[in-house]
Amino acid sequence: xxxxxxxxxxxxxxxxxxxxxxxxxxxxxxxxxxxxxxxxxxxxxxxxxxxxxxxxxxxxxxxxxxxxxxxxxxxxxxxxxxxxxxxxxxxxxxxxxxxxxxxxxxxxxxxxxxxxxxxxxxxxxxxxxxxxxxxxxxxxxxxxxxxx
Amino acid sequence: xxxxxxxxxxxxxxxxxxxxxxxxxxxxxxxxxxxxxxxxxxxxxxxxxxxxxxxxxxxxxxxxxxxxxxxxxxxxxxxxxxxxxxxxxxxxxxxxxxxxxxxxxxxxxxxxxxxxxxxxxxxxxxxxxxxxxxxxxxxxxxxxxxxx
Numbered sequence: 001x002x003x004x005x006x007x008x009x010x011x012x013x014x015x016x017x018x019x020x021x022x023x024x025x026x027x028x029x030x031x032x033x034x035x036x037x038x039x040x041x042x043x044x045x046x047x048x049x050x051x052x053x054x055x056x057x058x059x060x061x062x063x064x065x066x067x068x069x070x071x072x073x074x075x076x077x078x079x080x081x082x083x084x085x086x087x088x089x090x091x092x093x094x095x096x097x098x099x100x101x102x103x104x105x106x107x108x109x110x111x112x113x114x115x116x117x118x119x120x121x122x123x124x125x126x127x128x129x130x131x132x133x134x135x136x137x138x139x140x141x142x143x144x145x146x147x148x
Numbered sequence: 149x150x151x152x153x154x155x156x157x158x159x160x161x162x163x164x165x166x167x168x169x170x171x172x173x174x175x176x177x178x179x180x181x182x183x184x185x186x187x188x189x190x191x192x193x194x195x196x197x198x199x200x201x202x203x204x205x206x207x208x209x210x211x212x213x214x215x216x217x218x219x220x221x222x223x224x225x226x227x228x229x230x231x232x233x234x235x236x237x238x239x240x241x242x243x244x245x246x247x248x249x250x251x252x253x254x255x256x257x258x259x260x261x262x263x264x265x266x267x268x269x270x271x272x273x274x275x276x277x278x279x280x281x282x283x284x285x286x287x288x289x290x291x292x293x294x295x296x
Binding site (some may be wrong): 035037038040050051052064065078080083084085086087088 | 182183184185186188198199200206207208211212213215216219220225226227228229230231232233234235236289
């Protein structure tokens with residue numbers, strides 16, 4: 001984890017911008033075919049007639065793409081017990097480029113494990129227009145900086 | 149949506165068992181390589197040294213597999229605004245077979261759209277031993293049964 005961002009390196013209120021990923025119709029359909037085969041994620045004509053008014057990525061695909069952007073950061077992540085309050089706020093379309101932003105909401109040492117710390121992060125996924133398309137609050141288990 | 153389960157067809161407390169999916173090491177690594185490339189989802193030796201004490205599926209992979217099991221049911225789903233309180237409770241391992249269970253927690257008509265209804269579902273994902281490995285509370289937009 002050389003260069004990793006340890007629990008000690010986060011202060012409440014810190015933000016981290018996490019790169020970007022382009023979204024294609026092909027990728028939307030490929031993910032949907034495997035994990036979320038609903039017509040509005042698979043077929044333009046069906047999607048036009050749906051609430052989405054056009055092809056839109058599975059929300060789980062948006063979440064997975066967001067996870068990829070976060071994991072590409074040098075986080076000293078040990079895992080996560082889960083998250084709260086995920087909201088899909090806008091459809092994700094072919095041609096969008098998504099990026100993710102982390103904001104540290106709180107942190108505390110682990111009571112039971114001196115080598116770990118806990119933190120909550122607001123995760124926001126934004127499209128090219130700067131609209132937030134998804135947000136959630138992630139609980140993270142982070143490694144503490146090893147003694148020198 | 150012939151045969152679909154409309155908003156009217158759900159009563160609070162109803163459960164639906166949603167089929168099963170086997171989990172392989174290959175599938176765990178393939179999903180992780182694309183969306184969640186952390187060592188404990190990619191490599192047995194690294195996973196042994198992690199909190200997971202062995203190769204474990206990305207929680208987002210577990211969520212995506214669960215979504216697939218739900219979508220394979222004849223639900224008159226129009227989409228979802230999001231969900232609450234996702235918890236990854238146990239590691240998902242190669243050789244596990246997952247199945248999903250829906251429980252209707254509440255339902256109400258849409259105030260603005262007479263052809264839609266809202267409902268919340270407890271989604272539980274279980275392994276072969278019957279342990280709940282993931283749970284979340286899903287908000288669903290369902291189609292109402294069309295007038296005959």
